Amino acid sequence: MAAGIALADRDGIESISMRKLAQELGVEAMSIYTHVRNKDDLLDGMVDAVIGQIPTTADGAGGADGADGADSAADADWATTLRQMALAARAVILTHPWAPPVIESRTAPGPATLRHIDAVLSVLRKGGFTVAQTHHALHILGSRLLGFTQDLFDDSAGSSGALDPETAAGIVSELGATLPYIAEMALAVTHQGALGGCDDDAEFQFALDFILDGLAGLQNR
Amino acid sequence: MAAGIALADRDGIESISMRKLAQELGVEAMSIYTHVRNKDDLLDGMVDAVIGQIPTTADGAGGADGADGADSAADADWATTLRQMALAARAVILTHPWAPPVIESRTAPGPATLRHIDAVLSVLRKGGFTVAQTHHALHILGSRLLGFTQDLFDDSAGSSGALDPETAAGIVSELGATLPYIAEMALAVTHQGALGGCDDDAEFQFALDFILDGLAGLQNR
DNA sequence: ACCTGAACACCGTTCAAGT
């Protein structure tokens, strides 16, 4: 599993084949089948190993479970804990950029993934959410709990990629006729970030905080 | 493109190969390369054709652009319009269950996708959002604008799949030891839906409304 | 239990050739 992760980190996910991984391990392709049912099983294992790298915030609990802390102290802190967990997950996932698409294509979660989700649920339940509210929160947070969002705009005209002001202006005037609002946003985003495109880290945190704020409101209904 | 979509609808995405698609078209595999640069280009085209199937809500504008409607009327309705657009997108996407993972794996949006995003931006801007707020909203909404979320829990113990009460109870007691909160949620979800698992449509709408509510708050800051 | 090597049924894509 570790060899597979290292290979994907180095050469990208498309270079993960039984033959290439075997070569990396100094072994024949078929030997891998002793340890893994098939290629899908290999990917399952790699994904679960990656998620297992996310540090566990001490059972994922909300702080004071022991001595002096009143329940209300723990209650107030579920958002902070969740935020830390999501950012910790993101730090890990950024190390394995091939992982998000592979995670999304898995059909069943592995043991490390289940443990991680259980830790998240623990924080919400101890934070005062009902079971039903916790269920909704899980759907709302989605892949953000694992530290990523699948943005549809990676290469999109208005998102990433630095441009010099002149070519940017050219593109925008071309675009403006058919896609005026994309053009407008592309221009704004290009200017704002010192021509650096959009800051994915900042957007991730903004969206995460947006959701955590909303969840706080969910509780009091 | 249409043949590719039809084949994927019928036999699943893993059965999309140049050779099989060619056979479906009564032609040799290499003939397809006259119309498409390579397989990735084929998938790009299929995805963009699917997104092109989402009905356009009359320029995606916020209702009254003509006679009597004051601007404030249009302003109040951006959330309703966005909601309709997302549900329309979802109706289309449910027809092509292979599409979400393929959409997520695209690196650049096609023309139909760009038009759709532009329509969404139009609604937000006309609804009174600043360019910066609109940009944030796009990141927050993510793939929900295209009618799907990549849930991590498709097969997960507590999500889908109907179980009879006895086996459910058995699984829960096994699970309870190591994954108490997943067990708790699995049990609750199984009971609530007449043993039917979790209602993805309802969860999608709940999460969508949750976000739209939050965006309304974003405006007044 | 773990590894090997040959083989099978596939892939995407090239190239030269046809109409």
Next chain:
DNA sequence: ACCTGAACACCGTTCAAGT
């Protein structure tokens, strides 16, 4: 412009065989 057929360099996975 569009299609063909052979070929190349790969795949995942089987099976029988070894240690």
